[in-house]
Amino acid sequence: MRQGEISLAGILALFSLYLMWKSAELPIGYMRGQGPGGGFWPFWLSVGMLLSCVAIAWNWWRGKSPASVSDEPLMDSFGWLTVLHVGGGVIGFVALISVVSMYGAVCLFLVYYLRFLGRHSWVLTLVLALFVPVLLFFFFEGAMQISMPQGLPFTQPFFDMMYDIIY
Amino acid sequence: MEVLSFLTSGVLTALEPINLGLILIGVTIGLFIGAMPGLGSVNGVAILLPITFLVPPASAIIFLAAIYYGAMYGGAISSVALGIPGASTAVATTFDGRPLALQGRASLALVTAALASFVGGTVATVFFTLFAPLLATVALNFGPPEIFALMLLAFATFVGLGGDDIPKTVFSICFGLVLATVGFDTISGEPRLVLFDIQGFIRGIGFIVLAIGVYGIGEMLWTIEQTRGEITTTNPKMTAKGLASDAKEAVQRGWKGTWIGSILGFFVGVLPAAGATPGSLMSYGVAKMLSKTPEEYGRGSPDGVAAPEAANNSASTGSMLPMLTLGIPGSPTTAILLGGMVMWGLTPGPRLFIDESEFVWSLIGSFYISNFAAVLINLAFIPLFVWMLRMPFTILAPLIFVLSIVGGFAASRSMHDLWLIVIFGLGAFFLRKFDYPLAPAVLAIVLGPIAEPTLRQSLLLSSGDPSIFFTRPIAGPITVIAIILILLPAIKMLRGKRRVAAD
Incomplete structure (x- = not known):
């Protein structure tokens, strides 16, 4: 320190x-x-x-x-590993937005965190990883009329389908 | 008596079914928008402005004002439950609201915030009812030197907020103020501090980017590292009896902060360009200074939640005053409300109270009703927000990260800002490890855009002579008080040293 x-x-x-x-x-x-x-x-x-x-x-x-x-180290190996896993996860989340869209990145980040860091069941992980981005889509795109990044063109069919629902 | 008769008629208009319905809907929408990090009253009011053309002007502004009120109540929810100030007005609420939530007392923090907001909003409305035209004239006497002196006073309270390590606090304040200058020089229009020549910096750095980085990412990383990923909140339970006992405790332990916030918040809110953020911060600082137990602040003091919450509600009502009486908006939200009024064919200004008295008194009446509706709706939703905290931390943490990133994008619509959030978050984590206080930086980035132009305009007025801040009747005393507050820690330290030497 x-x-x-x-x-x-x-x-x-x-x-x-x-x-x-x-x-x-x-x-x-x-x-x-x-x-x-x-x-x-x-x-x-x-x-x-x-x-x-x-x-x-x-x-x-x-x-x-x-x-x-203080002669103590800044963090022990567990601390560094935790910061690396969580901080790295957040960096990966932001990096993925331009590729798989904001909602796709939210889904993948939740799978990574809930399943691999939180060790929750696959059922809970998948329910939250699908439910949260859909809820966010309706809130931001539908209610608040704020468009989020849509990533590369391969995500377009998903957005077309969702826009058909809200408009 | 005339005022009472106008007010009664205004309240009755606000209680008409269509207006009451709009108040209830507006407050509820505002509550949820305010609770979402990255979104504030300005988003709600701006998005719903076109809808208001479907109803008469009085109902329209009642609806928008209800959203404004609801969002002010909602800001505290994000600060307490998620630890992220959703809006700049709720930064100071995080200081004690979050520690209370971590102690398993989120319901006490939320109930205190709701009740303090109610008192703040009501006191401000009473002041508004009685003194509107008079206060508008006083506020007009606040020129650049007075506003800068007020900012100096706000910065002086930061020094007290930052803890014992004064150099680190001063660093934090200067850092926040420098970040606020990135982008364009607003006076000459030239690009300024485009860091490392990255073009994204031309857009400047918004408050929300730093706030979400510090609180949504940095603070979360710090909590996870400190607790080794174990659940950090004690298991909060919520019952009707618990809510009643929390309300009783909130009144007993938060009344002082509530009154300080209600009165100070209103007067700061009335000043053009000041608004609810400096009001809430100064109320927190003053409540701490006047407290018999200042050491409890920052560790979960109900007074520390009550003061900024009462102040931001009181100031939001106060900021409507220069808008209605002078046509000067005190905040971004009131600027949109002003735009709406112009679109509805109303002309804000001194004659509004005479020419459109029915409209004005309906609005004032709706303040009372909105406040009452907001506190009831807020209290009704507290169990839901507390339930959120009962989630395992390994579920809550990724949801907070998601809300931070999505909310951060919603506020700025820029990937550059999302990367800045991550960089600020990681930077804040390491600064926190070495005890650098970060709240002063967040507050400084909010007040920087007010402080710099007023300082430069003042110096231009005085041909570069800084004595302008001491010689004017309003600016002078405020500047002197600010300087005393800045020097107070050094004086205390010297006295302490002398006492030790004498012993």
Whole structure:
């Protein structure tokens, strides 16, 4: 944890410097007759971020924060594996939206999570994996009139069928 | 007496079968739209606006105002049951609502939210009834320096919200404010902070993207990692007797927050451009500051749920005031309501109370009825929302992820934003591991678009002289209070050190 805290502060300080540089693409000072330039506000806020990182490092050096005096690892192997399975599942879910449509991705994500991570029965998994996307379809496309991504062309027959129902 | 007679006639109009029916339908629709992460009152009002041409103007605005009310009540449901603030106005409700749900006391949190919302809405309606034209004139005196001073006051309360590690809190505030500047410079119209030259950033970063990333993904990952996937909520049970005892406890332990939120929320809501979010946040901060047990805040204090909930309802009523009396919308939802009024042939402004008094008083009457209907409908649905929490966590968690992603897309209609949600979620998880408070960042991204233009306009007014924030009669005291609040933790720390040295 101790090493992690100072590493994170270092990364955030670098990010703050990047934001300062990026903000400076627009004027950061006061322009007569026009007021502060477009980069003024984000530049000085980024300076605030950088100074906060310096203060965080100072506190770390003095051992003032709980993480700075902890010799424990950031996460054990179980923690990393859990984050990998769940976080990876969410990344896979978003990646699949452009392929199998939003509703298809919801269905596949629920099968993955409920069956393989949650170890629920196939019956419960399939009921929820089919029922939830259909319910979401009627709510968003029917009631709220918000179109979700439809993925690659092979999903079109499914959408045609569902639109026939709601229109 | 004249007001009372107008009000009676307004209430009677609101109680006509068609209007009462529209109120009940509107409140119920609003409740469910508000409870869905990513959707808020603005979606409901915008989508249902065309339907209102089927009924007379008074019934139409009563219907839309009922949706607005219902959505304000519904925002708390998402914050408590799912841990995701569905709308910016419900961010502060998450601070104590979610801990209460994790302790198996979701029903107490939801009942407190419902009752506080009712009181907030009713108090605001009474203020509205009595002082509408007067307050509209006062609100007009709030120029850019005053609004910026108010934002500064809101940021000052963040410092108190962020816990003991002040540098991390300040980092979080600055980070949220910088994210709010991504996209276009609203004054010069030039692209700004297009990060890593990725074109998706030109659209800017919406509040909901950060909120869903932090709460819907990051917080969930953190909970799963901390609890090793075991069920985290104690088994909440819901009975009629339980509901009654929760209501009693909500009144006993949430009354102070309710009153603070009701009064403060209304006055912040009345100010053009401020709205319900700063109102709810400031009420939370003030309730915590005035509490005898501030350490309970953030761990499941009913006062911590009551203050923001009373405030957001009170502010939503308050924000109708500049819309009706001055024609200035205080929030995106009231902007759509304003558009609707213009389409129905009504002209909002000072003469509306004279020329269309029947319409105005029907609307005010409907506020009372909508509030009453909303609290009853909300209480009736609480068992359903609590039942949701009884699901095994391995079912609830993927449903929350699904709602986060689908809701995130519904709000922004952009795949770029969905990837940002994932990145923010993973980033929030690691920041949380090192005790970085993330709520200030979420609130800062909401208030940033108000703070920056008002600061720049103020400095333009004063030719770059920052003393404008101290010399104006309204801005000055607010700025001074904000600075004292910002310095308070440092003063406390110094006093503590001196005391230790003296011992």
